[in-house]
Amino acid sequence: MPALGLGVLQSTGDEAVAAVTTALRAGYRLIDTAAAYGNEREVGRGLRESGVPREDVFLTTKLWMTDYGFDSALRAFDTSAAKLGVDQVDLYLLHWPWPADRARTVSAYRAAERLLADGRVRAIGVANSSEDDLRALAAETDVVPAVNQIELHPNFQQPGLVAADREAGIVTQAWSPIGGVYGWAGENGAVPPLRNEVIAEIAAAHGKTPAQVILRWHLQQGRSAIPKSVTPARIVENLDVFDFALTDGDLHAIAALDTGQRGAVDPAIVTPEVIDLTIDPA
Numbered sequence: 001m002p003a004l005g006l007g008v009l010q011s012t013g014d015e016a017v018a019a020v021t022t023a024l025r026a027g028y029r030l031i032d033t034a035a036a037y038g039n040e041r042e043v044g045r046g047l048r049e050s051g052v053p054r055e056d057v058f059l060t061t062k063l064w065m066t067d068y069g070f071d072s073a074l075r076a077f078d079t080s081a082a083k084l085g086v087d088q089v090d091l092y093l094l095h096w097p098w099p100a101d102r103a104r105t106v107s108a109y110r111a112a113e114r115l116l117a118d119g120r121v122r123a124i125g126v127a128n129s130s131e132d133d134l135r136a137l138a139a140e141t142d143v144v145p146a147v148n149q150i151e152l153h154p155n156f157q158q159p160g161l162v163a164a165d166r167e168a169g170i171v172t173q174a175w176s177p178i179g180g181v182y183g184w185a186g187e188n189g190a191v192p193p194l195r196n197e198v199i200a201e202i203a204a205a206h207g208k209t210p211a212q213v214i215l216r217w218h219l220q221q222g223r224s225a226i227p228k229s230v231t232p233a234r235i236v237e238n239l240d241v242f243d244f245a246l247t248d249g250d251l252h253a254i255a256a257l258d259t260g261q262r263g264a265v266d267p268a269i270v271t272p273e274v275i276d277l278t279i280d281p282a
């Protein structure tokens with residue numbers, strides 16, 4: 001899996017298609033979508049219109065909670081693959097742990113294991129999972145998740161969970177890696193990382209932008225990150241992070257920005273009623 005990819009939450013219609021083609025032509029090789037984003041068709045179109053061969057692109061999509069359960073998860077995967085227009089998905093994630101219904105979550109993960117065994121997906125994993133969620137899943141399933149995709153940005157760094165992922169051999173992938181959550185969930189008194197003065201100073205010292213500094217910070221610590229943008233210049237900017245290195249002092253200064261406060265909903269309370277979404281069935 002490439003470490004850096006394009007996220008497409010809230011990218012819709014032709015703008016989503018264009019974001020994917022722009023990113024792939026700029027050199028991205030990882031695209032992160034989900035059934036719940038309602039844009040799998042557009043992602044598939046962007047993939048085809050980019051001219052980049054399918055086998056060169058790492059494509060992630062996610063199973064929504066209303067499809068948890070074994071048979072329903074298999075059906076939902078077929079729907080996602082059909083919308084994307086692909087035979088195989090590179091990474092299939094359970095979108096939320098749904099701790100209040102572990103049995104259904106485990107059945108969904110069992111279905112993902114079946115898809116893996118059948119070669120319909122190349123890797124499986126989870127999102128938004130805590131250490132408890134990971135332990136509960138491990139107790140009843142066979143395949144260690146390849147990835148745990150979690151909210152992670154300078155304001156909310158989750159060091160304990162990152163260490164637990166590493167211990168279990170799971171790659172931590174940061175969602176809202178540059179703090180985009182404050183744009184769609186509200187700022188709640190937080191200063192978004194892109195407006196943080198410490199990050200601005202580090203960026204100025206390296207001749208880079210705040211977004212580039214934050215993305216570099218993720219990569220330098222062995223995490224994957226999937227920044228979203230529909231703005232062509234930003235899509236290019238966010239990939240241009242391989243020509244500089246943050247110093248130990250920079251890394252310590254960013255570590256000190258952790259507030260311990262998440263920007264989005266606590267996964268521990270998430271159920272299909274808490275995040276009420278309808279997935280287009282076809």
Ligand SMILES: NC(=O)c1ccc[n+]([C@@H]2O[C@H](COP(=O)([O-])OP(=O)(O)OC[C@H]3O[C@@H](n4cnc5c(N)ncnc54)[C@H](OP(=O)(O)O)[C@@H]3O)[C@@H](O)[C@H]2O)c1
Nearest residue numbers: 007008009127175176177178179180211227228229230231
């Ligand atoms: N598993 C989950 O539950 C979960 C939850 C949330 C997100 N995700 C995934 O993670 C991806 C990223 O998270 P996110 O979309 O919440 O937040 P993000 O990537 O941290 O931030 C996206 C926001 O930042 C802006 N932006 C992008 N590059 C910029 C730059 N260089 N300078 C200034 N602003 C910039 C974007 O605006 P423009 O688009 O207007 O340029 C957008 O408003 C999502 O797209 C999705 O794929 C997963």
